[in-house]
Amino acid sequence: MPSNTPSEVSVAYPRAVVRVGSTARNRRRVRIEEAVVRLFLFVCAFIGVLTTFAIVFILISESMHFFEKVSPMKFLTGTVWTPTFSNPSFGVLPLVLGTVLTSLIALLLAGPVGLITAVYLSEYASPRVRRVVKPTLEVLAGIPTVVYGYFALTFLTPLLQRFIPGLEGFNALSAGLVMGIMILPTIASLSEDALYAVPNSLRYASLALGATRFQTVWGVVVPAAMSGVSASFLLGVSRAVGETMIVAIAAGQQPNFTLNPLRAVETMTAYIVRITMGDTPHGSVEYRTIFAVGLLLFLITLALNLFSERVRQRYKGARL
Amino acid sequence: MMQVVSRAEWRARERRREHLFQVISACIVLLAITTLVVLLTKILLDGYARLNPQFFTSFPSRRAEQAGILPALVGSAYLLLLTAAIAIPIGVGAAIYLEEFAKRNWFTRLIEINITNLAGVPSVIYGLLGLQVFVRTLAMDRSLLAGACTMALLALPVIITAAREGLRVVPKSLRDGSLALGATQWQTVRYSVLPVAMPSILTGVILSLSRVIGETAPLLVVGAVVYIGTLPESVFSKFTVLPVQVYNWTTRPQHAFQENAAAGIIVLLLLLLTLNAVAIYLRNHFQKRLPI
Structure with a gap:
């Protein structure tokens, strides 16, 4: 998608006539209008803060009800997740492992590919190549995730099954790979920004010392941009952890306690969707599991985002 | 060695x-x-x-070849309009506050950090928020309105950021000129800044709204239904949207339904393309017309 900053600044002539005149009544009206508008605008801006409070409050209060019935220790360390069975077990680790597995596969694909794409775009590519690649990445970033899910299930899984015997119809591997494609634009464009911010003096100094271009890029430029690059990786992982549709469609919805990428797994997000789509009675323990799982998901992504922000700030401060 | x-x-x-x-x-x-x-x-x-006319005018059906996307298409259009009606005033208002009114203090920083963090919250969490606040507490039930409110909250951080970018296009001299003539802060914004910034704000806002069209997870959580025999009549009606319909068809084992899913995806991508084209058109159109 194109950026929304116009290349030229356009200025219109103010069309409306502002009421002038300094009668006391007039001034009072203007002052009241000013105060009302200011209050309204402030409320608009404050809705964001309210949203955060609401999210935190709902997740915690509903989870509290859940933890009255199930001990947090059992929740966090149990390896069997069968909340809808008649003899339920509430160990969240299979969901966590499913999330970790798919996100890790996504990062293993999107990390190296994103970094190399960024290096290529910022250090090597001709303007013509950039004009093709950048819009491609933007289009990839704009494709709805349900479309990626369809692609993983109906194209990638059958394709991989030809080469990998024993690959289940729903599996972590193809869901993770497609998720990697999904987070690739994030990693590539943020890493490119970081590489771009490395001052040219560093490149010239390295080249003047007799280093080759390859040595300059990998020995000087990439290390100098390392914190920005790591920040982009962290943000990409956070996206992958929170991604829902790809895994709900292609990874299967079975909470297996496994790190085997060929098997079906269920992530935290996919579990939330599965339960809310079913007819679990409102207020029951299994209904409240979605808020406990949601709280865990929220905390994980928040930690990743904050960490990513910190890493990026450090690199801003260290700019030469 | x-x-x-x-x-x-x-x-x-x-x-x-x-x-x-x-x-x-x-x-x-x-x-x-x-x-x-x-x-x-x-x-x-x-x-x-x-992709034949029947596909666009039929309701979902148990038989793949008779199923269509009419309610999903109408639902997506209503949801987009309703979300825009809720999110644009609030988003642009928040952007105006942050860009034009807010003092640079810790509280403003708090609001800004908050918006940044909200943009990183997984969309399925917004679904849980909508389920608890709009569907249950405010008793909107699984309605179009509940879906639109949820999507509006989801879109807000992006819209605010886009609208702020749009406001930054306006040169400071214009504000100074207006203020020097004795206009108040709001009069300056209303008569000098907004008319100039509107096209770029609109472009950014439309681009951010185009994400609403493709979102699936929060709507599944809030309760978009899949089998629906009627079109939504009011904001309190049940509804379905295109991506939810696509999801449902994709997860069916029969191959015929997956063809339906693919056809639905084509329509979805065309919709996205149209929205983006409109945004780009608006930007180019206004840029040329306005005098410098």
């Missing part, structure tokens, strides 16, 4: 390495392009046969 090599040999080796890296990276960049091409081709091939 270091190895002594002649200068010519060293140079040749370095050149080979350089060359190899360029080839590898070109291949990798090609991978991204290839993936996009393969994805689009696959979907077109799967779905184009189902």
